[in-house]
Amino acid sequence: xxxxxxxxxxxxxxxxxxxxxxxxxxxxxxxxxxxxxxxxxxxxxxxxxxxxxxxxxxxxxxxxxxxxxxxxxxxxxxxxxxxxxxxxxxxxxxxxxxxxxxxxxxxxxxxxxxxxxxxxxxxxxxxxxxxxxxxxxxxxxxxxxxxxxxxxxxxxxxxxxxxxxxxxxxxxxxxxxxxxxxxxxxxxxxxxxxxxxxxxxxxxxxxxxxxxxxxxxxxxxxxxxxxxxxxxxxxxxxxxxxxxxxxxxxxxxxxxxxxxxxxxxxxxxxxxxxxxxxxxxxxxxxxxxxxxxxxxxxxxxxxxxxxxxxxxxxxxxxxxxxxxxxxxxxxxxxxxxxxxxxxxxxxxxxxxxxxxxxxxxxxxxxxxxxxxxxxxxxxxxxxxxxxxxxxxxxxxxxxxxxxxxxxxxxxxxxxxxxxxxxxxxxxxxxxxxxxxxxxxxxxxxxxxxxxxxxxxxxxxxxxxxxxxxxxxxxxxxx
Ligand SMILES: Cc1cc2nc3c(=O)[nH]c(=O)nc-3n(C[C@H](O)[C@H](O)[C@H](O)COP(=O)(O)OP(=O)(O)OC[C@H]3O[C@@H](n4cnc5c(N)ncnc54)[C@H](O)[C@@H]3O)c2cc1C
Numbered sequence: 164x165x166x167x168x169x170x171x172x173x174x175x176x177x178x179x180x181x182x183x184x185x186x187x188x189x190x191x192x193x194x195x196x197x198x199x200x201x202x203x204x205x206x207x208x209x210x211x212x213x214x215x216x217x218x219x220x221x222x223x224x225x226x227x228x229x230x231x232x233x234x235x236x237x238x239x240x241x242x243x244x245x246x247x248x249x250x251x252x253x254x255x256x257x258x259x260x261x262x263x264x265x266x267x268x269x270x271x272x273x274x275x276x277x278x279x280x281x282x283x284x285x286x287x288x289x290x291x292x293x294x295x296x297x298x299x300x301x302x303x304x305x306x307x308x309x310x311x312x313x314x315x316x317x318x319x320x321x322x323x324x325x326x327x328x329x330x331x332x333x334x335x336x337x338x339x340x341x342x343x344x345x346x347x348x349x350x351x352x353x354x355x356x357x358x359x360x361x362x363x364x365x366x367x368x369x370x371x372x373x374x375x376x377x378x379x380x381x382x383x384x385x386x387x388x389x390x391x392x393x394x395x396x397x398x399x400x401x402x403x404x405x406x407x408x409x410x411x412x413x414x415x416x417x418x419x420x421x422x423x424x425x426x427x428x429x430x431x432x433x434x435x436x437x438x439x440x441x442x443x444x445x446x447x448x449x450x451x452x453x454x455x456x457x458x459x460x461x462x463x464x465x466x467x468x469x470x471x472x473x474x475x476x477x478x479x480x481x482x483x484x485x486x487x488x489x490x491x492x493x494x495x496x497x498x499x500x501x502x503x504x505x506x507x508x509x510x511x512x513x514x515x516x517x518x519x520x521x522x523x524x525x526x527x528x529x530x531x532x533x534x535x536x537x538x539x540x541x542x543x544x545x546x547x548x549x550x551x552x553x554x555x556x557x558x559x560x561x562x563x564x565x566x567x568x569x570x571x572x573x574x575x576x577x578x579x580x581x582x583x584x585x586x587x588x589x590x591x592x593x594x595x596x597x598x599x600x601x602x603x604x605x606x607x608x609x610x611x612x613x614x615x616x617x618x619x620x621x622x623x624x625x626x627x628x629x630x631x632x633x634x635x636x637x638x639x640x641x
Pocket of ligand 1: 401402403404405407408438442443445448505506508511538539540543544545547548
């Protein structure tokens, strides 16, 4: 009997063995498999931020361990131009086919389309799959067979679409003999400026950790999620975002595990439904990006091209460093710098503050998040920034301007989040912790605080900022 030819499984944003459609399909050929990761240096895509690079390093390490454990095989690491590297690899191995799971960033779609064409012209088969989303962006259509612009009907439609079951890890894979690979260190993902070294205190990358995190969340975080998900001082969201971004866990797996949990405990219905609707926001962002590839750079709504931002480097810096004088904003920005992650409510507050109080272009906030978030994701980040800034589709209206003090009262009622991330305020009594500028001098003195010295005075006054933002917005409407 003729021996099956070798095949390549090209890992990208699917750094897992479970529920991996490309891997399962490759295994069915019975040919020896080359497991490959290529760090793309061809510059066609948004360059990864520093926190993402850290995560990728740790995640590849875990994937290589799993491949060795399950298949006694190696993960071949390469960097450079993926098309050229795949061509070389095909020559060396005589592979006849390449399998990969699809990605959806506009630059990556263009790159992959070109590679697919190139390989096909050389009689190499290419098989691609959906592993990152519940459904492909183009599978969602509204009643007029058009892309969605509004979330609610999108979510309703999603719930009617049949979903596949998660796939098991394929067994009995034949691996290809050893080939030359770069070492993980040679990918140089960890730059010389190691601010992110502390990230390892907060995160464990990799598929095992993702699945552990999901279990933990469904055991102790999901109850009350619908309401408590808004509280940055509590641990009631899943923190699965970086795992999802790097494909260490699939949304299909999360969805099906949630359904099983619900069968066991129907009282979680509202909470699980709300959690799944957040996953649907992720799908919606990908859907928007697919049909509007300029989403990361340009306002979705053209009227916002006329908006006059007031670029101010000092204001931007104060925001980035968590030194705005608004405790909830500063707590959130410091949480980000320390952990590479920020709670969703905090993200909304700081994004509103940057774009509306400080009138800084949303793209500057998007860029900062891109560099510092471990879950930096082109679709989610761009869609969310535009949502808060008011320039996105189905966005929060521009004139809804968060009052940071009221947001803090509502979502960090005991000031625990503030005390954790802005320790210089921890001695302030609860009635002043959300607005230290309102505290009488004796109270400040007792709490060891000198405003303007040990903690900043507000860099802008709320009512003034609100009026200025509304005026700037009014001009775009004319
Ligand atoms: C200004 C701004 C920027 C953001 N940038 C990113 C980003 O770069 N990457 C990113 O993954 N998310 C981003 N988000 C969305 C959201 O804040 C995070 O996904 C969420 O905080 C991650 O925490 P979690 O996993 O505990 O969420 P959970 O509440 O447990 O939600 C589960 C999953 O659903 C998805 N999700 C939740 N909320 C949203 C949302 N509003 N939009 C899209 N997907 C969502 C995420 O994949 C998340 O992991 C941003 C939000 C804002 C307001």
